[in-house]
Amino acid sequence: MQVFTPALVFQRTPSGKGRDKFSIQCLECFGKNLYIGTKEGAVEYLTVNNPSSQQSLTVREVGKRQMGRSGAIIKLTAIPVLNHLLVLWDGSITVLNMFSLEALPALKKIPNVLLFAVSESGIQRDSAELIVASSRRKTVSVYKVHVDRWECVKQVVLPQEPVLLAALGTCLCVATCDRYFLHDHQSQNTTDLFLHNLGKQNIIANKCGKGEFVLNGPGCLGMFVMKNGTSQHPPVQLPDGVMDAAVHFPYVLALQNQSVHIYSILDQQLKQTVPVHNARSLVPTEESVFIVTDKEIQRLSPVPLEDQIHELVNRQRVEEALTLLERLQHLLPRDSYKDLHKNLICTSGMIKFYREAFVEAKELFIKGDLDPREIISLYPAMPVLSEDFTPQTTAVSNAKDLWTLSRNDWPTFQQYLSFLDDFLREVKPTAQGQTCLQDIDSALFKLYLEQGENEKLDQLVSTQNNCNLQMCVADLEQHKRFFTLGLLYQSQGQHFNAIQTWIKIVEDESEDPSNTSVFQHIVKTLSNLEHKQIIWKFVDWVLRRDQEAGILIFTKTNAGNHNTFVPEEVFTILNSYPVALTLYLEYLVNESHSKEEKHHTMLITSYVKRILRSLADDHNNESSTEEMRHKLQQLLWQSSFYNADQIYDQIASSSLHVEQAISLGKNGKHKKALQVLVNEEKDQQAAECYCWRTSAGRDKKFTQTIFLTLLQIYLESSHHVIAAVDLLNKNPESFDLSSVLMVLPESWSLKVVLRFLCESLRGTVHDKRMRGLEMSLAKVETLRHRHALMAATHEKIQVDRGCVCHSCQKRLTGAEFLRRPTGELTHITCHNGVATMNRQLIQHMF
Incomplete structure (x- = not known):
């Protein structure tokens, strides 16, 4: 790939008069200014304009200076802040003006120079730092360069003679005949880097960015070294015979005689090769990299x-x-x-x-x-x-x-x-x-529909979604997915259309085998709906199909609408549906815990009607009737809010004797209730259970009274003698012995009631002894409390040595006195005899 675009900057055309001796030796660039050092000892000054097209550059020759008759210009370096151009020629450094190329007589030549480098970080507003290596010496000199003078400020001794030199601040990167090392001329610290083979490869030590050098390491590895001796980038494998290297991040350019190889520092791969002829060096700038050859200069622009x-x-x-x-x-x-x-x-x-x-x-x-x-x-x-x-x-x-x-x-x-x-x-x-x-x-809707992923499709349309309704309705109708269509209507807020669509499925007007519980879903939807008008439109249809399911619309515990309807509204529609009405009343009484008499009375009346209707039916279900009677009896016993007289009037002429007895008992008519159970229901166990249930939580006297009433009812008929004896023998603790003896017939023998008498006497004696024991325990408890009170109020008080006896007016040494519960002082003992103190004095002292 192409990462740099080459463009010809300068080319010397042969004059045609004999052999052309012109040859470029070195190059310096600053902005638009180019300085060419030739092999013939000349310095040429050019300016380069940068038009929009990089392929056609305009170059203008500004000036030229001949340094001498022979000898190549080894190196050119510009110091823009001082307008100086440093020229290494004939083993010495000469300073020229950057623009006129005139020599500056105030700055004398520095002789016997092998290498030099300008430290960029050492450049200040009016001076720069120059590092000079003399020939055949291990010492380098540090110069301070000013506009009109320079001065040697330091001599630095190196471990070996330098062959190549680069400087960044106070750090020198030095290449010798066999190795590279870093040397800080301020701290005098030296860091050895690695060896090289000068006989087989060219040595390279160039600056490349802030605080970094690029070196030609062993095996032609391009090494990147920071001033502290570390590396931030992996090495790059350079080609054999590399002559120079330059970095224009993120690329490193390796120069051979006939080509420039461009590698990426990021992945160490070769990205581009640029052909050249008789190349000498590379000169990097911030904007581009210049390639110097014998006769021309090219610029590589990124x-x-x-x-x-x-x-x-x-x-x-x-x-x-x-x-x-x-x-x-x-x-x-x-x-x-x-x-x-x-x-x-x-x-x-x-x-x-x-x-x-x-x-x-x-x-x-x-x-x-x-x-x-x-x-x-x-x-x-x-x-x-x-x-x-x-x-x-x-x-x-x-x-x-x-x-x-x-x-x-x-x-x-x-x-x-x-x-x-x-x-x-x-x-x-x-x-x-x-x-x-x-x-x-x-898109998800179409994907699930076409792939037949019914579960995902229903989940999508049943939750909040943004499906295009017009498109999706047509697709669902085409695929006969009417249940899903209802879900889509529902998620879009069109509840009436949703329920109407599902009703068509239930009534077989629309064929959709994908869901078999559509009716239950309709009920669930209505039970969670808060729109009363829509519920009223469909509740009749639901109740006609299934009253037990339909009542869930009003009674479901997690419904959002069960508080929307008041019971009177629900009764108006449920009057035509007795099963549903009963279930709704059960919900009000058992789950909502309604305390309104009307609700309890209506529920009992509903039970009564269904039981009487079932008893009148020859084909009635006995187990169902018994279950209903059990629920009725439980409600009659537990509820205290129904109209007992009204209920009794409804069942007075029926065979519901147990229910009659419970209703009578609610009004306090216990004797009549027991007579119904004994004489009409003829159920001795029910009568006895009535006594126990009625007396539950009441005092003993009430229990004895109601059991005595049942005994008297038994004694009224000769057919119930055995029942009376059993009642006495089974419940002796529920009778008062004296009252029983008064109502027993004189014809009864002692043997008949012997068991009752023994148990009753035993219970009487036991009660008397228990009362005596309780009285004794109460006395002990009283004594314990009195003792605790005495211990808390009768205590000794220690009198300090500073107190004076009230009688003898002498100082008390170890006196003690006893205070009674009334607060009075009985006596005080001091070293002079017995003395008394009044109560006010005690209060004053303590």
């Missing part, structure tokens, strides 16, 4: 970064383009870099996409914020709905026609469809996906 990247992309070397862009992003405006970086990532994703590396492609598309419509538009039958969309993805050479692939290679095309599904679902929550939600959802 190709703009965008053009390099586009060429790499066209060759599908996207990773290389990304590396190049990231390392050179400081050369681009921020916005341009971001756009170019995204385009590169997306292009790399497209290449991976067509290589069927779908995981990597998806990651690159998302990382590059690729517009999802770019991918959607690649697929057949996946229209992009946005009118303002125009594809902008860079074309890649390995692109496939997915239309053709869908017809000729279906298994491979299936993989592309799976990728589209994964990519669209993952990109949908991102910022890029939020800009085209309708295109994403509509």
Whole structure:
């Protein structure tokens, strides 16, 4: 690839008069100014204009100075801040004016110079630092160069004689006859780098950027060395016979006699070769690199970064383009870099996409914020709905026609469809996906519909989506997916159309075998709906088909509408549906815990009607009737909000004797209730259970009274003597012995009631003893509390030595006194006898 564009800057045309002795020896460049040092000892000054076209440069000769009759100009170096041009000729350094090429007499020549280097970091406003190596000496001199003078400020001794020299600040990079090393002339620290073979390769030690040198290492390795001896870049393998090297980041240029090889520092690969003839050296500048040959000078101008990247992309070397862009992003405006970086990532994703590396492609598309419509538009039958969309993805050479692939290679095309599904679902929550939600959802809809992925399709349309309704309705009707069509209507807020569509499926007006629980779904939808008008339109249809399912519309615990309807509204429609009405009343009483008398009475009445209707039916289900009676009895016992008189009037003439007894008991008519159970129901166990259940939680006297009532009812008939005896023997603790003895017939023998008497007497004695024991325990507890009180109020108090006896007026030494609960002082003992103190004095002292 082309990373530099060559252009001819200067060429000396042969004069035609004999042999042309002109030969370029060295070159110095500063801005538009070129200084050529010839082999014949001349310095030529040229200016180069930079037109828009790099292929046609305008060069103008400004001046020329002949340094002597013979001898080559070894090196030229400009110091722009001083307007000096340093010329190394005839073993000495001469200073010329940069523009007039006149010698400066104030600056005398520096003789016996082998090498010199100007330290760029040493250049100040009015001076510069010059490093001079004399011939055949290990010492280098450091000069301070001014406008009209220079002075030697330091002599630096090196380990070996220098053959090549470069300087950055106070750091010198020195090449000797067998090695390279770094030497800091300020700290006098020396760092050995590596050996070289001077006999087999040219030595190179050039500056290349801030704080870095490029060296020709062993085996022609181009080594990059920082001032501290470390390297930030891997070495580059240079060609054999390299004469010079220069760096124009991120490329290193290696000069041979007939060509220039250009390598990338980033991946160490050869990028370009430029042919030349009789090359001598390379001169790098910030803008370009000059190639110096015997008769001409060429300039290598870097190709703009965008053009390099586009060429790499066209060759599908996207990773290389990304590396190049990231390392050179400081050369681009921020916005341009971001756009170019995204385009590169997306292009790399497209290449991976067509290589069927779908995981990597998806990651690159998302990382590059690729517009999802770019991918959607690649697929057949996946229209992009946005009118303002125009594809902008860079074309890649390995692109496939997915239309053709869908017809000729279906298994491979299936993989592309799976990728589209994964990519669209993952990109949908991102910022890029939020800009085209309708295109994403509509594409997913078509994909699932065509592939027959019913579960994914129903999940898509049943949640919040942005599918194009007009397009999707037509497609679903064509594929007879009416249940899914209802889900789509529902997600779009068209609840009436959704339920109407499902009703057609239930009533076999529309054929859709994809879902068999449509009716349950209708009920679920209505139970979660908050639109009362829509519910009223369809609730009759649901109740006619299934009352038990239909009542869920009003009773489902997680419904959003069960608080929307007041019970009176629900009763108006449920009056025609007794089963549903009963279920709704059960919901109000058992789950909503309603305390309204009407609800409890209506529920009991509903139970009664259904039981009586069932009993009147010859083909009734006995187990169902018994279950209903059990629920009725439980409600009668547990509820305290129904109208007991009204309920009794309804069942008074029926065979529901147990229910009659419970209703009578709610009004306190226990004797009549027990008479119903004994005489009409003829169920002794039910009567006994009634007594226990009624007396639960009541005092003992009430329990004895109600059991005595049952005993009296038994004693009223001679048929219930055995029942009376059993009642006494089984429940002796529930009777008062004296009351029982008063009602027992005189004809009964002692043997009949002997067991009752024994148990009752035993219980009486036990109760008496327990009461005595409880009384004794209470006395003990009282004594314990009194003892605790005495211990808390009768205590000794220690009197300090500073207190005075109230009687003898002498100081107390170890006195103690006892205070009673009344707060009075009984006595105080001191060393002079017994004395008394009044209560006020005690309070004052303590």
